Amino acid sequence: MDKSPLAARLSGLGTTIFAEMSALAMRTGAINLGQGFPDTDGPPEIIEAAVKALRTGRNQYAPGAGVPELRRAVAEHQQRFYGMAVDPDTEVLVTTGATEAIAAALLALVDPGDEVLALEPYYDSYAAGIAMAGGTRVPVTLRAPDFRLDTDALRAAITARTKILLVNTPHNPTGAVLDDAELKAVAAVACEHDLLVITDEVYEHLTFDGVTHRPLATYDGMHDRTLTISSAGKTFSFTGWKIGWAVGPARLVRAVMTAKQFLTFTSGAPLQPAIAQALALDDSYYTGFRTTLEAKRDRLCAGLRDVGFEVFTPQGTYFVTTDIRPLGHDDGVAFCLSLPERYGVAAIPHEVFYDDKAAGRSLVRWAFCKQDDVLDEAIYRLGRLSN
Ligand code: PMP
Numbered sequence: 566m567d568k569s570p571l572a573a574r575l576s577g578l579g580t581t582i583f584a585e586m587s588a589l590a591m592r593t594g595a596i597n598l599g600q601g602f603p604d605t606d607g608p609p610e611i612i613e614a615a616v617k618a619l620r621t622g623r624n625q626y627a628p629g630a631g632v633p634e635l636r637r638a639v640a641e642h643q644q645r646f647y648g649m650a651v652d653p654d655t656e657v658l659v660t661t662g663a664t665e666a667i668a669a670a671l672l673a674l675v676d677p678g679d680e681v682l683a684l685e686p687y688y689d690s691y692a693a694g695i696a697m698a699g700g701t702r703v704p705v706t707l708r709a710p711d712f713r714l715d716t717d718a719l720r721a722a723i724t725a726r727t728k729i730l731l732v733n734t735p736h737n738p739t740g741a742v743l744d745d746a747e748l749k750a751v752a753a754v755a756c757e758h759d760l761l762v763i764t765d766e767v768y769e770h771l772t773f774d775g776v777t778h779r780p781l782a783t784y785d786g787m788h789d790r791t792l793t794i795s796s797a798g799k800t801f802s803f804t805g806w807k808i809g810w811a812v813g814p815a816r817l818v819r820a821v822m823t824a825k826q827f828l829t830f831t832s833g834a835p836l837q838p839a840i841a842q843a844l845a846l847d848d849s850y851y852t853g854f855r856t857t858l859e860a861k862r863d864r865l866c867a868g869l870r871d872v873g874f875e876v877f878t879p880q881g882t883y884f885v886t887t888d889i890r891p892l893g894h895d896d897g898v899a900f901c902l903s904l905p906e907r908y909g910v911a912a913i914p915h916e917v918f919y920d921d922k923a924a925g926r927s928l929v930r931w932a933f934c935k936q937d938d939v940l941d942e943a944i945y946r947l948g949r950l951s952n
C-alpha cells in the first residue's frame with residue numbers, strides 16, 4: 566500500500582506552490598506576498614447585489630452556460646473595451662473561475678499525444694490541465710530581464726503534433742504584457758499552422774504606464790480559432806467567488822461546454838448576477854483599480870530595490886519578479902521556504918513554473934495587491950536581509 570494511488574498522468578503535480586506557501590505563511594504568521602489575492606474586498610455594491618440574489622431565489626442550478634444577464638454582460642464588456650462582437654447565447658460560457666475554463670478547454674480540445682505550446686514560466690494549472698488531458702507540454706521560455714517573447718523560439722517549437730498555443734497576457738508571473746509585434750507573431754504562427762489558441766487574459770484590466778492590453782482574438786485570422794479566458798476574481802477583487810468565463814466562436818465554446826458539463830455542470834448561481842452588475846461598472850471603477858495597483862506596484866518595487874534585489878518592474882498583473890542573486894542567494898525555492906520563518910514574509914519561487922529550471926532558479930515573485938501598510942511592513946522585515 567506504499568505506492569501512491571495517483572494516476573501516472575498526474576505524477577509529479579503534488580500540492581500547488583500557492584497552497585504550500587499560503588500554508589507556510591499561516592503557520593509562521595508571515596505576511597503573505599505569495600499567493601495572488603487582494604487583502605481588500607471588491608466594490609460593496611457588488612457584494613450587496615450577491616446578497617440580494619441569495620435572498621431572492623437565485624439559489625438553484627444556473628443554466629450550464631451561465632445566467633443570461635452575465636453572458637450578456639461579458640459580451641457587452643468585450644464590445645465596450647475591445648470592439649469585439651460576441652453573441653451572448655452561443656459564444657460565452659461561464660465557468661468556475663478561469664481555472665475551470667482552462668482545464669475544461671484543455672480536456673475538450675487536447676487528445677493524448679497532442680502538443681500544447683505554453684509560455685514559460687507558466688501558470689501552474691496549465692501544466693496540470695495539459696497532463697490531465699494526456700497532452701504534452703512544450704515550453705517557450707520568456708527570459709529575464711525583460712521577459713519578451715522570442716518569436717524564433719516560438720516558431721522553432723512547432724511540430725506536426727502541435728495543436729494548441731496557450732498564451733497568457735498580461736503574464737503571470739513575469740508581469741510582461743505582449744506587445745503588438747509579439748501578438749502579431751503569435752497570430753501569424755497560429756494561422757500558418759492552423760492551430761487553436763487559448764488565451765488567458767485574467768489580468769486584462771491590470772496594465773501600467775499606459776501599456777494597453779489587446780486580446781489576441783482581435784487580430785486578423787484569430788477570431789475563429791481563439792478561446793479567450795478571463796475571471797471576475799482579478800478584475801473585481803473577488804478571488805474566492807470563482808466566477809470566470811470563456812469567449813470564442815460557437816464551435817469552440819460548445820466543445821468547452823461539453824467538458825464543463827461533467828466537471829461542475831454549472832457555477833455559483835447567486836454570484837453570477839452580481840458579476841454581471843460589476844462588469845457594467847463605469848470607467849472610473851476600472852481606471853481607479855488600475856491606478857491604485859500601479860501605485861502599489863511602485864511602492865513594492867521601490868522597497869524591494871532598496872532591500873537589494875534586482876527588480877524587474879512589471880507592465881501588468883499584480884506581481885513583481887526579482888532576482889535574489891544580488892543578496893547572495895541563488896536558489897529561489899530554498900530562499901522562499903526559509904523566508905517566512907526567518908523574515909516573516911512569504912513569496913513564490915519562479916522555478917516551479919519552468920521546465921528549464923535554470924532559467925527560473927534565482928527568480929522570486931511578490932504580490933503587491935495588499936494594503937500599503939502591509940507592503941511597508943513586509944519591506945521593513947525584508948530590510949534585515951541586506952544587513
Ligand atoms: N490564470 C492566471 C494567469 C492566474 O494568475 C490565475 C489565478 N489567479 C488564474 C488563471 C485562475 O483564476 P481563477 O481564480 O478565476 O480560477
Ligand code: GLN
Nearest residue numbers: 583584599600601602737
Ligand atoms: N493565481 C494566483 C497566483 O498566481 C493563485 C491562485 C491559486 O492559488 N491557484 O498567485
